[in-house]
Structure formats: structure tokens, C-alpha cells
Amino acid sequence: MILDQVIFLITAVVVLTAAILVVSVPKMIHAALWLILALAGIAVLFVLLQAPFFAVVQVIVYIGAIAVLVIFAVMLTRKAMQDDGPQLNRYSVLAAAVSLMLFAVLTGMLLSWDGANNLPVNPAVNPDTIVNLGESLTNPQGFLLPFEVASILLLAALVGAIYIGREHRAGKEEE
């Protein structure tokens, strides 16, 4: 089906453009908005990969919550962040070289592997995502333990974020 390929190419171009802009635009709020576009593009790719549940989760969790949190953080720190100085740190040239090497190694490794070219992404196979997911998540032989441990991680993050982020008022609390 040629339609799939067209959608993939358009989405890939959009995602990559947005990703380049995220790391390059000087204004943080613009970077955050481009990040949302990149995340939305990934959601489209999830749909192409027969994972509609994850497309929805991507929109709900990443765009609806994480991106909003990032934008809040940008707004909270805006005054200090109106950055007139250089956008790059001292080692930027070296760092860029290392990153390009990383890219070369990644693609070299991936493409030298036979499966990369032989394994088709098959739209005919449709594992019933949510049912499969629920089966593995609730199965003691499967991912039940990680599932319960995830709640402990969330609890730790909740307590940590509240403790760090709270305004410490003098006289009322410790500190």
C-alpha cells in the first residue's frame, strides 16, 4: 500500500524537522511547542505500527501531561531563562563530533544487521494490543511484579516532587 509509505515519509520529515528545531531554537517556549509536534508525529508512527493504544497513551501522557509540565517549568523560570548569553556550552564542537560518531555507530550497527532489511513491518499481523497488554501486565509469570513496582516508582516521584517543589515558608515548616 503506497498510502502507508506516503504517511510515513511525511511524518518522518515532520518529526525530524521538529526535533531539529527543539534542540536549536533559542526560545524555550518555542522548543517546548516543537517538542509537542515531534511527540504528535511519534503518535502517528505508533498508529502506522499497529499500536493504536500507544498512540492514545502518547497523546494523553506525553502531550497532555509531560509537555504541559515542561511548559509550566518554562513559565516558572522565564525571567532567568531569557538567555542572552551563548546557547552552547564550552565543549560544543567536541560534543557534536561525539554525537555524530554515536549516530554513525548506531546506524552502522543497525543496518549491518540482516534483520533490518529482511524484517518487514507487517500491517497484516494485528496483535490485539490492549488484551495482550492486559494479559502480560496482570500475569504473575509475566509483568505483574514490574507493574506493582511501577506504583512504588510513581509514589517515590510524587513524594520527591512535592517535597522539592513545595515553597518552604519560614516558621511554618522546617527550613
Place this chain on the structure above:
Amino acid sequence: MLEYLPLVILISLAAGLAVLVVILGHSFGPHRPTAKKGLPYESGMTPYGPGTRRMSVRYYLVAVLFILFDIEVVFFLPWAVMFRKLGVFGLVEMLIFIGILLVGYVYAWKKGALEWE
């Protein structure tokens, strides 16, 4: 792939309408900007200082609570699909999960993160 067509139509309608409204407003509205008109509206007085105010950190705390309970709710969905098959065992699993997160909820409540004042 065809089952996503309504979604595509919806998104393009929404985006198209937004673009259309902006274009129509620009092309039919009169444009005679003066220095006074360009000022931000400040109930008649001349605005001074930076226009943007730093937001309160309470917004941030609410957003953190939202994100964590959002993830929790996302976990409910695969579990809910399996609920009938699992019976009491599934209920216990989920009660443990919720119970652990309830500790965090109680902590947030006790620390006053839910209060706006």
C-alpha cells in the same frame, strides 16, 4: 488504515478552521496601527515593567499530581480489559497498586499540595 479517516478529517477540519479564521480576520479587518494602539491593554493606564509575571509554583505542583495520577489511570485500561477473566485475583492486584499510590495521595494531602489558599 481507513478507520483513522474520521480522525484525519477531524484534525484537518480543526486546523483548517483555525487557519481560516486567522486569515479572514487579517484580510477583512482594517489595519491602522499607531503606537498607542500597539500598547497592551492595562485598563487605561500606561503599562510599565515586564508584561509576563512568573507563575506560582502551585501550578507546577498541581501539574505534577496530574501527571502521576494520569499514568496511574493509563495502567487501569489494560487491567480493565482483563478484569472479568481475572476475577478476585485481578482485583487484589489492582488494590495493591492503588494502595501504594494512595500513600502518595495522603502525603500530598497532608503536606497541603492539594490546597490552593
Place this chain on the structure above:
Amino acid sequence: MNTIPMSYYLVLSAVMFTLGAIGVIIRRNPLVMFMSLELMFNAANLTFVAFSNAFGNANGQIFVFFVMVVAAAEVAVGLALIVAIFRTRHSIDIDLMNTLKN
């Protein structure tokens, strides 16, 4: 009916991952570094889902689930730290955060 070869997805996510890595290493601004981290998380997620689809196995998708949980926890605590540092130091230049060094 194999329409899009696996290698397309792999290369796309490799490029995205590298862009995120570049952003994390060369930018000075911690918030932009966070956004680049999200890009890297998403590149990894994309690979997981692509492999999960190619092998017809749901385990990759489970991993995406947990990656999202970790990303949410990381963003919540990390951004709280940045906001707290901003409040005490009134600057979040990453090169100045070396109080622990001495």
C-alpha cells in the same frame, strides 16, 4: 503486503536519538536538555514498538509502558529540582551548578 521496511523506522529513531543526544550535550539550558531527553526516550519507544510489531510480540510494548512511567517520574522530579534551584540561585545555567564539586 510488507509496506515499510524495518530499516526506515530504525534509521528514523537513530536520527532522533542522535538529535536528542546532541541537544543534551551541547545546550547550556537544562530545560532544553530535558526536552532533548524526551526526544531520546521517544526514539527508544519507537524502536521498541517497531520491533514489537515486526516480531508480533507484545513484550516490546510493555517496555514502552514502563519507559513512559519512568519518563513521567523523571520529568516530575527533575523539573521540580530545576524549579527549586532556580528559586535559590536565580539562575539555571548548567555550567554554574557546581556547588557540590568543592
